[in-house]
Amino acid sequence: MSDDPRLGRQRILAALDRGRPDRLPMLELTYWPETLERWYQEGFPTGADPVDYFGLDRVACINDLFDPSFDLSERVLEETDEYRVTVDRYGKTLKSWRHSYHPPAMLAPALRTWDEWNRVKPALTSGADKFNNPAAEADYRAARAAGHCTIITPAEPMWFVIHLTMGFEDGLMAIASQPDLVADMVTTYADYVLAMLELTLKRGYEFDALWFWSDLCYRRGLLFSPADARRYVLPHWKRFGEFCHDHGLRFMFHCDGNVGQ
Known part of the structure; x- marks a missing residue:
């Protein structure tokens, strides 16, 4: 069984603050359903919580506490026994599989042009209704x-461009072909998230950290050039870092791939 959750929280925060926890935190945030199904076949107790069963520490990641999207109507375009084709809150078209945990495939991006961006941009206005x-x-x-380590996980601004709206193919091409559009999208979204974080704290919410999840790298390095990172990413991370420092939050970043650049 895992420890008292308050001890787990203290352990995690001590590690993040470069202190000396009683032991290293041990975390596993999620499990693929296929993995759990195999474990059940191999004797894992049905209904058991892996975090408690393995004595891990627990982090509560609070996703979408405020609306991260354009709040568009979600629609189902096609539905079979094997898959669903939908349009999500951002306006992109996705194909998801009913019997697999694999990430949905993007069939069409939410936007590609300035005109399309300008139509949805006003939705990114902060307010209590979000x-x-x-x-x-x-x-x-x-x-x-419960006393868990509690972390807010808003969308990272560049991830908003290359994953949540344009997608990798169109988004990465836009960095080269429409740099001003990408810059406006990233800045607008950073402004929106920072304003909503201010409202979040004013409403009395308390978090231990802010955690960005943004897979901006692959096995050889960045998905775009270091110069592009300096233009589109780092200035806004500096703003978020200053916000976290001013409000007593740790600032965390998750990224797949080779982050050495």
Whole structure:
């Protein structure tokens, strides 16, 4: 069994603060359903929580506490026994598989041009109405009541461009062919998220850290040039870092791939 969650929180924060925890934190944030199914076949207790069973530490990542999207109507375009084709809140078309945990395939991006961006850009206006996710609210309340390390995980601005809206192919091409459009999208989204984080804290929410999840690298390095990172990414990370410093939050970043550049 895992320790008292308050001890796990202290352990994680001590490690993040470069202190000396009683032991290294041990975390596993999620499990593929296929993995759990195999474990059940191999004797893992049905219904057991892997975090508790393996004695791991627990982090509560609160996703979408405020709306990260353009809040467009979600639509189902096609549905079979094997897959679903949908349009999501950002406006991109996705194909997801019913019997597999593989990430959805993007069939069409949310936008490619200035005109398309300008039509949806006004939706990224901060306000109390953006706190419209009862499930995230319940997750937050439960995590705080249990004493878990609680982290807010808004979308990172460049990830908003190359994953959530344009997609990798169109987004990476736009960095080269429409740099001003990419710059405006990244800046607008950073402004929106920072404004919403201010509102979040003013409403009394308390977090231990802010954590960006943004796979900006592959096995050989960045998906774009270091010069592009200096233009589009680092200035806004500096803003978020200053925000976290001013409000007593740790600032964390997750990235797949080779981050050596």
